[in-house]
Amino acid sequence: MPERPTSLTAGGLSADDLAAALAPRSSPLTGKSLSVTGLRKSYGGTTVVDGVDMEIAAGEFVTFLGSSGSGKTTTLMMLAGFTEPDSGTVSVDGRDITGLNPGKRDFGFVFQQYLLFPHMTVEENVAFPLQLRGVSKAEIRRRVGETLQAAGLSKFAGRKPRELSGGQQQRVALCRVLVYRPPIVLMDEPLGALDKKLRDQMQTEIKTIQRELGLTVVYVTHDQEEALVLSDRIAIMKDGRIEQFDTPRGLFEHPRTPFVADFLGAANFLNGKVEEPAADGCTRVRLDTGGVLTAREHPCVPGQRVRAAVRPGKLRLVSAEEGCCTGTVETAVYVGSLTRISVRLDGAAPGTPPLRIETAVAPPRVGERVCVTAEREDVSVFDATDGG
Numbered sequence: 001m002p003e004r005p006t007s008l009t010a011g012g013l014s015a016d017d018l019a020a021a022l023a024p025r026s027s028p029l030t031g032k033s034l035s036v037t038g039l040r041k042s043y044g045g046t047t048v049v050d051g052v053d054m055e056i057a058a059g060e061f062v063t064f065l066g067s068s069g070s071g072k073t074t075t076l077m078m079l080a081g082f083t084e085p086d087s088g089t090v091s092v093d094g095r096d097i098t099g100l101n102p103g104k105r106d107f108g109f110v111f112q113q114y115l116l117f118p119h120m121t122v123e124e125n126v127a128f129p130l131q132l133r134g135v136s137k138a139e140i141r142r143r144v145g146e147t148l149q150a151a152g153l154s155k156f157a158g159r160k161p162r163e164l165s166g167g168q169q170q171r172v173a174l175c176r177v178l179v180y181r182p183p184i185v186l187m188d189e190p191l192g193a194l195d196k197k198l199r200d201q202m203q204t205e206i207k208t209i210q211r212e213l214g215l216t217v218v219y220v221t222h223d224q225e226e227a228l229v230l231s232d233r234i235a236i237m238k239d240g241r242i243e244q245f246d247t248p249r250g251l252f253e254h255p256r257t258p259f260v261a262d263f264l265g266a267a268n269f270l271n272g273k274v275e276e277p278a279a280d281g282c283t284r285v286r287l288d289t290g291g292v293l294t295a296r297e298h299p300c301v302p303g304q305r306v307r308a309a310v311r312p313g314k315l316r317l318v319s320a321e322e323g324c325c326t327g328t329v330e331t332a333v334y335v336g337s338l339t340r341i342s343v344r345l346d347g348a349a350p351g352t353p354p355l356r357i358e359t360a361v362a363p364p365r366v367g368e369r370v371c372v373t374a375e376r377e378d379v380s381v382f383d384a385t386d387g388g
């Protein structure tokens with residue numbers, strides 16, 4: 001049969017085709033739920049994963065996002081069974097699998113290093129997990145053929161991995177996992193070695209396949225954009241702990257800690273003191289630089305020292321009457337659809353970083369005086385002693 005025309009990428013993989021080829025014939029949902037409680041791991045007296053708890057629903061796409069060394073891979077490896085936890089449990093659909101070895105968990109793994117067998121052809125690589133599971137030769141031939149065809153890889157079936165590009169190798173790695181339809185797929189920076197364009201394409205493809213097959217995916221990345229594109233929920237990790245586990249919107253709009261506010265999309269922090277409560281229930285912060293910023297309701301007492309956080313895209317340049325603080329533009333850099341400006345606030349203590357503002361309309365010039373404010377929904381308030 002001739003290879004079907006592909007719709008999505010120049011590289012040849014149509015995610016819809018691949019999902020259709022791999023879709024289970026009976027059940028529409030293949031994913032299973034995953035439950036993690038009190039997962040801990042130390043190396044040589046240093047705790048690197050410090051009490052991770054999470055409930056992941058069947059068919060959910062969850063990402064661990066955090067800086068280098070925050071414990072993402074170690075957590076994933078404990079889910080996979082490659083690393084033994086010091087304490088804690090991992091359950092799949094309510095069944096405790098903490099003691100099971102990786103081969104018995106029936107998870108799929110995709111890593112940054114494609115881990116294809118170099119001495120095997122593409123076809124043999126994709127067939128391998130089916131052979132391990134004792135699938136008949138005829139069925140293996142059928143499923144591998146179908147999968148490679150859908151992935152646009154049929155013409156490479158006889159090649160060795162070294163004769164393929166990075167993107168093609170990663171597709172083979174993905175096929176090799178999806179061919180046996182594991183209910184849970186664990187991926188550790190699978191696109192890390194690809195260039196930006198190919199990464200964008202593969203993100204779309206992974207997401208389409210995951211959604212159409214209803215797979216549960218746990219993904220590790222340090223790329224914020226990738227996490228936002230792919231995930232139903234994101235666990236932001238810091239120092240071996242989950243700072244916040246939430247939807248992308250929840251993390252952006254309701255960060256629970258200064259670290260989350262700053263890590264995802266950056267934040268400006270303005271120090272101040274809580275004013276007496278007003279009838280509308282809003283929290284008002286008298287800034288150290290002068291002016292009052294109205295924030296979302298936040299449990300705090302009048303006089304309490306706080307930090308108000310506002311994203312660069314949420315600070316607005318307004319008239320003198322509307323503004324809550326004033327300053328002077330230090331830099332203005334046009335970056336395509338918007339201009340990034342930095343503003344030195346009047347009265348800012350020495351060493352205080354300038355405000356970062358992103359604006360798409362009529363950017364001011366360097367040296368210009370500006371007035372700044374923000375909508376109350378866009379202002380988060382944290383206790384002054386909160387780290388991050």
Ligand SMILES: Nc1ncnc2c1ncn2[C@@H]1O[C@H](COP(=O)(O)OP(=O)(O)OP(=O)(O)O)[C@@H](O)[C@H]1O
Nearest residue numbers: 043044048066067068069070071072073074075222
């Ligand atoms: N086998 C090991 N022995 C000793 N220390 C380890 C071991 N594995 C991981 N670590 C340490 O545990 C910490 C967390 O590592 P981990 O790989 O989980 O972080 P990560 O968030 O995935 O980082 P990256 O994004 O750089 O991969 C690091 O400080 C690392 O050096």
